[in-house]
Structure formats: C-alpha cells, structure tokens
Amino acid sequence: MRNEILEQYLPLTPEEKEELKNKKIKKHHVATVFLHWFNLFVWITELITGAALIVSINYRFIPKFLTDIVDGVYGTRANIIKTHIFVGVIWAFVLILYALFGWRRYLKPTLKQIFFITKDDIDWLKTKFEEVALNKKVHYPPQDSYNGGQKLFAQVVAIMVPVIIVTGFIMAFHLLPPALIRWAIIIHFGAVGLVVMGLSVHIYMALLYPPEQEGFFGMITGYISEYFAYHHHYKFWRKKKKGLDAPPELEPKKDWGPIFAGIFLGVVLFFSYYLTGFGLGASGFFQRTLIAVLGAFAPEAVKAHPYMGHYWGVYPLWNFLVFMGFGLVGGTLAAMFFAHHKFRFRIERGKNITDIQRLVLSVIGGIIVGFATRIAGGCTSSQALSGGAVFSPSGWIFMLALFAGGYLAAFIFRRFWK
C-alpha cells in the first residue's frame, strides 16, 4: 500500500504547479474553522486569567509585574477567577456540543487519523527539522490531512483538553473532597503547560514560517490551493481527488460463552468480597447519583428527608457503589475497544413493535425496576449474584421471585419480542 503511494508521489513539473496553484480544495468544514478561532479566543483569555490567578511563588508561571497589570485591568482578583470559570464553562459546553453532534462526521475520523502514526509522519518530522534548522532543501514525505507535527500537537490537545475541563470543573465546583481537588490543581496546571509547549511551535509554524503560510489562510477560508495540498498533504490530496486507501477495519471478536462469563464474574465477585468485604452492586449507583443531583438543588430538604437523609454525606458521590459504576463504564468501553466493536447508536426491538413503543416500554420497565430495587434494596448483581454466592435468604428469594415475575410477564407480553 505504502510504496504504491510513494511511486505516484512525484515532484511536479512547473506547469502542473501553476495549474494546481490556482485550483482550490476544501480542507476545513466551517464548523471546524469556527471551533478553531473560538478555541483561540478561549485559550487567550483562559491563559491570561489563569496565569494571572496563579501568583504564589511555588506555582507562578509568569513574572509578578505581568499579573499586577492583569489585576489592574480586572479590579479585584475575584473578577479574574469568575471570568476564568465563566469562559471555561462556555468552552466546555461548546466542545461537548461539537463532540456530540460532530462525532461521526468529524471527531471520529480526525481522532482516528491523529492517533494513527505512520512512518511517513516520523520521516516528516526529520525532514522538517532539517529544513528549519539546517536550512536544507527538502522533499516532504507524503502526509495525510494532518502532517506529523500537527498530529503530535493534536494528540496532546485531544488528551489534555478533556483533562483540563474535568479538573477545572472539580476545582471550580468542589465536586470532590479537598484531597482530590489538590491533585486536580497540579494536573490542571501540568496539562495546560503541555499544551502551551506545543502552542508556540504551532503558532510559529502557522503564522511566521513561510512554507506553511498557506495552511494559516486555509484555516480562515477553509480552502487551500491544490498545489499546497499536493505538496504538503499528498495523502489528503489523493483521498480528496481519487477517494483511495481508507485505513483497514479490524474484524470484531465474538462474545464469550455464558459458562466462561459465569466463572469470570464469579472470580470478580470473589475478589470484591476478598478485597473490600462488599459484594457487587449497580442500583446503589443510580440512587446516589439521583441524591447528589437533588442535593445540589435542595440540600436542606434532602438532608432532612427520612429516607434520603442517611444517604447524604458531605460528598454524596464519594461512595463505593458510585465508583463501582464509574469503573463499570470504563470496563465496558475498554471491552468494546479490545473487542474491536464499533460504537453505534441503535435501538433493539422485536419485529412487530415500533421504535417509539420500544422506548416507552423501556421507560416503563425502568420505572418498575427502579422502584423494585428500592423495595428489595438491590438488583440482580447485588441481591441475586452477590447475595446468592453467600446464600443470603433475601438474595435467593429475590432471584426466584425475579424469574417468576419475569416468566409471568413474558408470557403475557410475548407479542413484543416474538
């Protein structure tokens, strides 16, 4: 595959160069352009206010006189932190929206490309270094829509931005106990530092370095000349022009057999009991997250409530079952990744009911299950499985009643799944 590209990637004759120069190729979608310049605005304000906020000797990034200037501009330092948080929240909101709606068409392919380092990219870095430092005439190896340097910087940004947002929210809204807020602070500063490292190269390359100049205008208009594309992003040019060489797909793995799954779960349950003394549990996650949300709005009411009251600690989320829920989500994503399954939005339903009916049924099922877990004080994983393993009476009764209820309902509503 690769040498085929190399053969076709020949230096251009002057005429071809002229011809390609005045033809335009669309590189960036308008949403990406907007997002880029929005990011620029955010990063400028956040860096200024952020750096101005950090004035202690042990943490300071910029010299004192600069922070005093910013202090002067904002009046009181309280305004600085308010601006910083306000802009941060807006930024996070926009990014999440972009990620949700732009997932399939933009984010997924871009991420896939960024984290897919090839030999060409490494060669590109070497040649770039020779060109800039040793001032040699170079011929770039064929690059995709993002060249090696841009991929490297994009990787840093892709990982560090969510980290910055998450730690930022923890700090701004006391989401976790002080001990973790302390960790959040240094991670936040470290992540910003990493991005800033890449930033100066990114700005120099785009703004001041002549050969890459056209890329800069590309980010304004969204179009670049075909020549620039051919010379700097040959693989992108080929894909755009000839629609070739999409990266190979890995075939998905099959599910485990139920017996192996049972034994695996048994071992996990054993380790849970051995390490912590508690069994597995899932319904607790929903109960405590609901309490945390309600508590955020009406802390007094929740604290005084006869049932919810004793779930309420100073940090309701700081609990075994809640973190088991986070772990569960992590485990699922990891499992999906290693099984090469594709993430796809879907609705599973029987043949003879419509999507809407299926959703309504799920909601009703959820309500009954949610309510039932409160009565029984647990769900399949905590009562049936964990309780069953230690033969707690309520566990076995719960399981038998579950099957009974289930078969009864299944018999009545067999129409939905047939």
Next chain:
Amino acid sequence: MAKYGMVIDLDRCVGCQACMLACKAQWQTPEDYFRTWVKHIGPIQHNDELVLTSFVGQCNHCDNPPCVPACPTQATFKDTDTGIVLVNQELCIGCGYCVEACPYDARFINPVTQKVDKCDFCFPRLGREEPACVKTCIVSAKIFGDLEDSNSDISKKLKTGNTFVIATKKVNPGPNVYYKGRRKNVEAIIKTYPPKKKDTLPAKIWSNVLRPFVILGAGATFVGSLIAYMFQINQGEKEEENEE
C-alpha cells in the same frame, strides 16, 4: 502601617475555653470546628515536675507563613498594612494546600462554605473593638496589639521577658503569637504539640517534577521558535521557487 501580634500569658490562663466560644459565636464556625483552640495538657510528669497547662493557640500570623506560598491563587496573603494573614473567600477553591502546609494546624476547611477558615485577629473588628477572644478572656491572659508600636500593651508585656514562641530550630516560620509563662509549661506545650513541617504529595510532585518540566518545556519550544524565526529573517525571504 502596623504588625499585629498577641501575647498569651500561660501563668494567668486557667483553661476555661471562653475564648473558643466567643470566637465561635462571633464567626459562626460550624459544628466542632474552632478558629482558636485550648488544648488542655496534663497533669503530666515533665522532668520531675507536675505540669498542668493549656495550649491556647490560633493562627500565628507568621512573618513568613508557609501557608501563603502553598496557595496557588494567593487567596491567602499577609496583609501588608496589618501583618495579618487573611483569606479571600472568593478566590479560595477549598483545595486545602494551606491547611496542610500550616505547621500549627491553625486552618480548616469549613464544611458549609467549603472554603478555608482561620483566625484573622477579628479583622472586621480591628481598630474598633478588641478581638472577641481577647475581650472575653476572664483573666485577661490574651493581649493583642501592634508589635511595632513600642508603647502598646503588647510591647510592654514582651519587655517583661520570659516570652517564648512555639517554634523549634527546624520549624520557625516567625510566629507573632508569643507565650509568657513558666518554662516547664511552654516546654510541655512544644513537646506535646510541636510545630510540624508538612508538605503534601501533590505539592512535592508539582514543585520537583511537573513545574520544572512545564517551565523548561514551554521555555524550550518558545526559544526554539524564536531562534528559527531569527534564522528565517537573516537569510532573507525564502522564495517558493527554489522549492523542488
């Protein structure tokens, strides 16, 4: 300009804890959190003498307080006019670096406001009324005043000698709360509640690993780009043509 401090006369103090409650009433600190404390010591045997005293403590408003550099956003600072270490509630994000850094455990995180709370020598009452603990002390064991004003009560009391600070050779942030009293009492206090030099793991990692890495890294790329730009300028515009 002034530098406020306090002298606590351990000989006069009877350990009645009125100061703790006056402070709590004035500043509504929640449940069992107190900005000032009276820790009863003894009666214990201290080199062949019986000792029964009270460690009356609060924020010492040190000359170079370890808590101030520990706070990233400088929410806590030593007010230059009065020498009092204050906390700006709006800037504080309740991370607790300063709480960990204080050698006297004089700070705590208020669970209601989720921000740091500490003694501020009754800053809003300054100049009009004595701090609540000084005013209510039934044996006038606490004397508050300006250390730099030589004829203030506190300076006169300090001149009578036998005054100590709770500091050791190793840990001496320059506290401004002095203790007057029999040597055996002060020694018992320092022995039971020594000032500890404390540091948190994240702070250590930050100052020894992350910060140098970030500063060097960002510095390197910035300087690198600068030099590259220099090269670019002195060998004139690089035309597109000689590209091949």
Next chain:
Amino acid sequence: MGKQISRRDFLKQSFMGAGAIAAADYSFVFKKFPPGKAGKEKVELIPSVCEMCFWKCGIIGKVKDGRLLKIEGNPLNPHNGEKICGRGNAGIMQLYDPDRLKYPLLNIGTRGKPKWKRISWKDALDRIAKKMLELKEKHGAESVANLSHGSSSIPMRKLLKNFGTDRIAHASFDQCRGNRDVAYELTFGVGAGSPERADFINSKVIYLTGSHFGENAHTSIVREFIEAVEGKKAKLIVADPRYSVAASKADYWLPIKPGTDTALILTIINYIIQHNLYDKEFVAKYTYGFDELKKEVSKYTPEWAEKITEIKKEMIIEIAELMGKSSPAVNIFPGRQSTWYGNDTQRIRAMAILSAILGSVGRKGGYFFPTKIKLKGCPCPNNAKKKEDYLCDTSGYPFMKTTTECIREATLKGDIKMWIVYGSNVIHNTPRPQKTIDAINKLDFMVVVDIKPTEPSLYADIILPEATYLERYDIPFAIQDSRTPFIQIRRPVVQPLYESKDAFYIVSELGKRLGLKECFPCNSMEDYLNLALSAVNITLDKVERQGGIFRLEGKPFLDDFGGNYKFPTPTGKIELFSTKLKEANKDPIPKYEPVEDVPKGWARLSYGRSPVHTFSRTENNKWLHALLPENDLWINSEAAAKMGLKDGEYVKLKNQDGVISDPVKLKITPGIRPDMVHTYHGFGSKSPFLKLAYNKGMSDNDLITKIVLDPIMGGMAKRINFVKIIKNGKEIDFPFIKQKPSGFKKKPEKTISIKLTAPIPAGSQEEEEEGGC
C-alpha cells in the same frame, strides 16, 4: 479590676455597630480601607444578666432584626465588666436549642416512659390549680412541695408560701453551700454570700481548701484571684489531693489526704496561737471565747498532723509562719460546694476561726462585710404553718431548713402528694437517685417547669416551658456581697420563642386560678420591677438607660464603721466559742473527727466542675457539647499501670452498694492520689429527648448512694462513696500504694530577658523569586 471604660466610650462603641457578624468578608480590604471601617448594619446592644450559672454576670446581647447574634460582657458591670466565661458566650445555643421545651405538654404515657400531648397554657394551668385545690382540701396545703433552683423560681416560692405550704427546698442549701453559710452565720452572724466576699486583690496570702478556681469559671472571682496571684504576686497555698488548675499556680501545693482538712487547720490555729502570730488587738476587741479555743486546740501539733494529713510538718510550719507574718491580709477562702464528708460545717467553722484570729475579717485582703440593700418585695403574706408542725424530723439537726432529703422522706411516707419541680434536675443533683424516683412514683401529681426536657420531665404529668434568661424579666438583682454594691436588671434580649412564658405569667395566672389574686398586685413584670426599685427611688427605664446597672454606696470594711462594728451574733462578737452550738449541745469549738478511711482495693469517688458546663443544664448546648461531649475519669498513673489500664479506655465503676455506672473514658495522670478518682459532675443524661446529651459520659450521682447528713444542718455528704473498676466485665481492685508525707513548693523562675526562641526578624522574607517563561 478590669479597666473601667467611661460610659461615653461604651455608648460610642455601640453606635459604631459590631461590624460584619456573618462569615468574615474582607472584600472591602482590597479597596485599601484603613482597618476598622465596618459595615453600617443596625445592631442593637441590649444589657441584661446571664443565667448560664448562678453568678449573675452582666451581659450585652447584640441583636439584629430580632435575632441574637452574640453575647458579650457589660462593661459597666463592676464585677465582670466586658468579660464573660465560655458558657456565657454559648448562651445563644441555649436560646436556639432545637431540643428545648416549646409547648405545655401533658403526659398520656406512664411516668418514666412518657408520651407527650401538646395542650394549651389555659388547659395546663387549670389542671394544676384544680389538683392543688383538691389536695388542699383532702391533705392540707403542706401536701404540695416545691424543689426549685435559679432566680426565676423565687416568685413561685412566694406564691406557694401564700398558698399555705413551706415545703420548699432548693438544692443549693443541702447539696452545695448550706453548711458553709451556717458555719459563717454561727461564727460571724452573716453567711458567706454569693459571690463570695473575698478581697483577693489586697491579699498577701490566699489559702484554698479544695476550691478549683479556673475549673469553675465564676468570672469575677476567678479574675480577681488570678490578678492577685499573678498580678500582685500574692502567695497561694492550695490544699487539694488533686493537682487542680489552682494547684498548678500555687506557691505551696499540699496533696492532703481527703477528709483531714480540719486537722490541718486546727494545727495551724494552734501553731499561730502558741507562737503569738495572731492579731492580739483584733482578737481582744472582736472575738469571744479565745481562751476556750486556745485550750481546745492545744493538742493539735504539726507532728501529729503530719501522720494524719500526710503533709510534711516542715511545710505545715512554714505556711503557718507565712500566714502569721502576713496577717491581716490573709484570705482563708470558705469555698462553695462543701458537703463532702459529713463533718463539713465544723470544718468551715475552723476555717472561719483561723481567719478571725488572723484578724482578716472586715479588713483589706480578708473577708469583707455585705451591704444591706432593701428592695420592696411583692406583698405575699406567708400562710404556711410554723416549722415545728413539719413531719421532717429536724430535732437532730438544729439549723436545718427544709431539705430535698426531708421532702423525699415525707413523700415516701405519703404525706406529700404533689411536687412542683422548678428549674432543678432533682434526679441528677440529689444522691441516691433511685430513692427520688421511688418517691416520685408515689406522687399523685407532678409538675415540671423547665427550659429543657431533662430527667425530671420524664416523670412529669404536666410540663410548662419556661422562657430562657434571654427572653424574660426577672426579680431585680441586688448584689449585696460586693465592695461596690449595685442593682442590675435582667430584661428580655429577644421575644420568647415558641410558647415559652416567663415566671411572672406562670405565677400570676396560677395565682388567679388559686384565688390568691392579691399576691401579685402588679399586672406586669415592669410594674413589679418599678415597685421593687421604688425602695431606692429609681425607676426601671432610668436603670435601663444607664446600661442596666445602678451603683450604690458600699461599706465593706471595719474602717467604714469607724473601727467599732457589732457582729450580729448573740455575743455581738465573732464567736470562736459558739453559744448557739452550746445550746444545741454540739461542739462549740470544732474538733477533728476522723472520716472513714478508703477500704483496701477501693478508691474514693470525687467530683468537680468543668469550666464549660453547669452540670446537666448545659449538656445539650451544641457548642459546649462540642467542647466537652462526655466526662472522663482521672486515675493515678502508678495505680493504673498496676491495674493494666490504658489511657482513653472505657471502663465501668461499681460502688460499695453494688451500683454499676455507665461506661466512662479513663484519663491516666500522675496529678491525683492513687486511692482516689475524679470526674466532672452532670453527665450521663437519661433523657432521650436531649439528643446531644443522651447517654453521653457517666453520671457520678448514680454512684453516690451512701450518704451521711451533717449533724448541724443536715447537708448530704457525697465524697464518702468508694468505687472499683470494671473492665470488660472483670472487677479490678485498686493497688495499695503507701503515701509518704509530701508537699510541693514552687521553684523560683529566673526571668530571661531575651525571647528564648528568637523568631526570624520580619521583613527579611525570601526575595521575590522571578519564575515563569
């Protein structure tokens, strides 16, 4: 005395407002305001009188839109000035205590396991009045008894006397300071007073017998005591088996063997007389019976005293010499709670005699005289029968007033059918609580008037919620035991919360229903106060405008009487030889009677106060509870080591009658004798309605079951109970550790001029380090 600020300063301060009381907010500091310019919120300053204990300190309530924010001392009060103790500051949480009594309650459950029904005030008072009148017919007015404490219970006592019963006992007489007052009346003709009239400020020597200043935070006297000892460097002698706060400041600490104080004092008296150190001129002029005294005490020699009191004889001689030399400015402090071993009145008489022969009575540095202040009372005639017709056998006790024990006995016999318990936790303050509960169960009717649901309310048929001291007027306080006598007024700082009512409403409404209208002619407390104050021709609002205090002329010392003062005793002189005791054929001159020794394997249970609690009254106060949630048990470290006990462990105690206590935390310390344990009184509440206090700590009162009545005035001795330790069900005996005579003298301290640990001079802060890219 604290610095007296003029009235102008005081008023100036109040108008400046007390600044931002809410959480500290220094946003203005950044506008570089000069410190001190606080916000302009309107904060009212209302002077009143504290009742977190009985010391009646003057306070100021800082109130903003009807809510009490802070309590501080009233600078115009000559006793405590702007100073108030921890409990005074925590008065706010007494007012806003969620568990306080809110509405009149009727018990529809059983006594001990109550179920409360809320009823109206009218209904409650009707029921009480109907019951009282019913009992008056059937069994006579004396079948109604009253156990009360605190200043707000005085109107109720007057009403009951008018109703026809004098069965009124207050714990302060037979459980606390009764025998001390009787001893002083027998010797000087006038009681020891509250606050005690000790002129510490001029004393050269102060002698304390077990008084633990600082652990009882009686503000004005602790303040003067410390000023004298630390300020004026008076010599302090403390005779206390426990290394108390006072002992830690003493020049001489005498770890005396419990029960032998009288022996020590009689030995000192004898030594001073033998070596002519006494004030001959004062004794000749003002005392009666000196020769009998000299003959009586001649047998008490220091050698004998060393064996009895376990204090080195050199030490006894040294302090006797010191007292002799420093007379008359020697202060033999009478103490306050003194019902200890059963011979307490004689002990305090001995102390009074010692201060008399040193000539310190009515002299600077000694014990000064009270100044009579006559206020008009409410004209309630006393229709109660004469004392002889009482059923309590007071024959054996010549100076006995009605005591709780006497009422308990009468109730068990069935002569008393109804109790009105007014502001007194009878189950916690009287020994042998089971006997009190048995007595209550025999009652027809029981009424409790209190601010908190303490133990007695569990057995009440009707509970009336009384307003706390911050929500009511009270009778005017004429402070006579003072060098500068004054009158101070308690007035409501905030409106009464819930449906709590003040004493005047309760008593006048009850009076109406009992047909005793003329007992309270005034229709409001203000009228009553104006009537009372008219005796010194001032009005209520004149006093209030003056900051709640009205000063009078005092005549505390002999010189104020031109050198010849007639003591109100039968002989007109200080009776070293008591004529009244002679008539009642008791020992006219105190003798040393040995007290039962601690049996092997046991330890003597002693109790005391904490500076942050007033016994069971403040256990449920949120802030005070935060400071001291439960009491701990002092136990000698040597003994604990032998018994295998560790500090902070929880153990139970068993006393000689087999009563087992709740678990208590151990405090192992060398500062107490091996055959003695000590704890704070007032903990271990059994009332589930007090959410904070319920079952916290151990009630020492449960263990005090053996009692001995003082032969002269019937006070209940309490320090004669012995305990063993029970750890995880196993009984552990106390080891016998021979105590050799001792006595500790304070080491001289060389003053060091330089500050010992010189701090780093300010201003040399590390240079501003230039960081960042």
Next chain:
Amino acid sequence: MIGPLYKILGWSHGTLMLLALIIGFFFGYALYRSGFYSSKKLAGVFYLYDFAVYKVIFGGIVSAGLLIWLSSTIGLLKFDMLTFHPSYLLSSLIGGFLFGIGFVFGGFCPGTSLVSAVTGSFDAMAFILGIYVGIGIWDIGYSWLFKGLNHLGKIKEKTLMELWNIPYIVLIIIAFVIVVVTFPIVMKVEKKFKDE
C-alpha cells in the same frame, strides 16, 4: 493476608474508592464481553431462546461460592466480616417479582442497562431514565406512601447456613447439582426456540 483486606487492615476511604473502580472495571468488562449490551440477549432467558442470564448467574454463584468457601475454610477470608444483605424476606419477594416484570418490559437490569447505554443503545438510555423516575417516585413518596415497605418480613439470620443450619459447602454442592442438571435441559430448550 487475611481478607476482607479493607476492613481488617483499615484502609482509607480513598483506597476503597480505588478498589471500587478496579472491581467495577472488570465487572463492566465481563458484562460487556458476555454480550449483555444487547437487551435481546438479556430478555432471551424469559423468551426461552437464550438462557445466558440464567447460566451466568448460576455459574457466578457456584464459582464465587466455591472460592469464598475455600478461602474461608483455609482461613484466608473471615466469612462473618463480609457485609450481608439485611434479610427482609417479604420485601425481597415483592421487589424480586416487580423486578422480573420490569426486566421483561425493559429488557435490562440496572447494571446491564448502564453497559448497553454507554455503548450507544437508546432503549438502554430510556431504561435508565425510567430507573431514575422509579427511584424518584420511591424517594419522594417514601414518608407517606411506602414507609415500611422495604423492611417487611425481617428475620435475624443473615445466611441460609444459619437459617437451615446446613454447612456452606453442602449448599454449594446443591447449587452445582442444579447447574449440572438444568444446563443440558436449558440447552435443548434454547435450540428449539432459537429457530422460531
């Protein structure tokens, strides 16, 4: 080291959170890889075409029971220090029955709904919305409607061993016998209904 480590060694709450994350990770991994991201597979047990849920639960019970029994007999684990569900038998019965009905309606249980929602299934997300509503109804209505409903039929015993005083290993063997007997039957039933 004698388990349960958190309780015996007195680890901090933070460590417990870390352990919860790790255990949750493997729990989620196992649920996903056993195919429980699809409600079709989950509901299969009630429509007889795929008894995966039944097999996994019983397999888990037997294998976990065996490991727990083995470790507690050789003294590696203190059985009585484990946290047991309080035995409210009647509540478990009612709760279980209702749970079964809800399970059939929605096609998920709380744990598997989370797994499937994360992988993009809208019906799982609807199910989770339902769960929150269900719990909300309980929380809000607790004081006046459902006060004691979750504490019915309380018995003292925490395990069947105490209740029927049968040794632990015997119960495990019984469960194992059930597994060995029922699995082939179930396999046959699955095959019959699978083609429908």
